[in-house]
Amino acid sequence: MGRWRDxxxxxxxxxxxxxxxxxxxxxxxxRARTRGLLGEDGIEGALLLTPCSSVHTFRMRxxxxxxxxxxxxxxxxxxxxxxxxxxxxxxxxRHAVESRAGAMDAWGLRPGVRLAxxxxxxxxxxxx
Numbered sequence: 001m002g003r004w005r006d007x008x009x010x011x012x013x014x015x016x017x018x019x020x021x022x023x024x025x026x027x028x029x030x031r032a033r034t035r036g037l038l039g040e041d042g043i044e045g046a047l048l049l050t051p052c053s054s055v056h057t058f059r060m061r062x063x064x065x066x067x068x069x070x071x072x073x074x075x076x077x078x079x080x081x082x083x084x085x086x087x088x089x090x091x092x093x094r095h096a097v098e099s100r101a102g103a104m105d106a107w108g109l110r111p112g113v114r115l116a117x118x119x120x121x122x123x124x125x126x127x128x
Contacts, residue, residue, distance in 0.1 A: 003028075004026060004028035004050050005026070005028055005029075005119070006026055006027060006028050006029050006032045007025075007026050007119055007120055007121075008023070008024065008025055008026070008119070008120040009024040009025075009026055009048075009117055009118050009119040009120055010022065010023065010024055010117070010118045011023075011024040011045070011046050011048070011097065011115060011116075011117055012115065012116040012117075012118070013107045013108055013109050013113060013115055014108060014113070018108075020107050020108065022045045022046050022099075022107060023044060023045030023046070024045055024046050024047070024048055024117065025043075025045070025046070025047045025048070026047075026048045026050070026117075026119060027047060027048065027049050027050070028050050033049050033050075033052060036049065036055070036098065037060060037064065037098060038059055038060065039059075039061075040061065041061055041062065042062060042100055043098070043099060043100055045099070046097050046098065046099040046103070047097065047098045047099070048095060048096075048097050048117065049095065049096045049097075049098065050094070050095045050096075051094055051095065052093070052094075052095055052096040053068070053089045053090050053091070053093040053094070053096070054086075054087050054088060054089040054090065054093075054096075055081070055087045055096050055098065056085065056086045056087060057081045057082065057083045057084060057085045057086075057087075058083075058084055058085075058086070059083075060083040060084075061083065062083065062100065062101070063080060063081065063082045063083065063100075063101035064080070064081055064098050064099065064100065064101055065078060065079070065080050065081075065098070065099050065100070065101050065102065065103055065104040065105075065109075066078070066079055066080075066081055066087060066096055066097070066098055067096065067097040067104060067109055067115075068090040068093035068095075068096055069093060069094060069095040069096065069097065069115065070092050070093065070094055071094045072114070073095070073114055073115045073116065073117065074112070074113070074114050074115075075109060075110060075111050075112060075113045075114070075115065076090055076092055076093055076111060077090060077093075077111055078104055078109060078110055078111060080101050080102075097109075097115070
């Protein structure tokens, strides 16, 4: 298993012919996780925060969907957060994925679904 690094990648939702590949930005460093989507007007695809067990939307310009993931990238919970909110910590969460509000529903991303992540260099630090 490798180490997570800031950069680009792909998030895969589902398997087989129904799998959806979503452009992904990885925020693994303290600085990148702290910045998150602050100062942005939107996002194409998703942002993976790792490690992460809670998020907030203070100073955000748009509503987001948040998916909390366990160590094996199983979706524990999905919620939509308006700007100016503080999310409660999720005890088993190891990662969080953020996207524009409504995107996760369109992708079929819901509790119980297992995700896969590939970084731009072809590595899968999650080991899956």
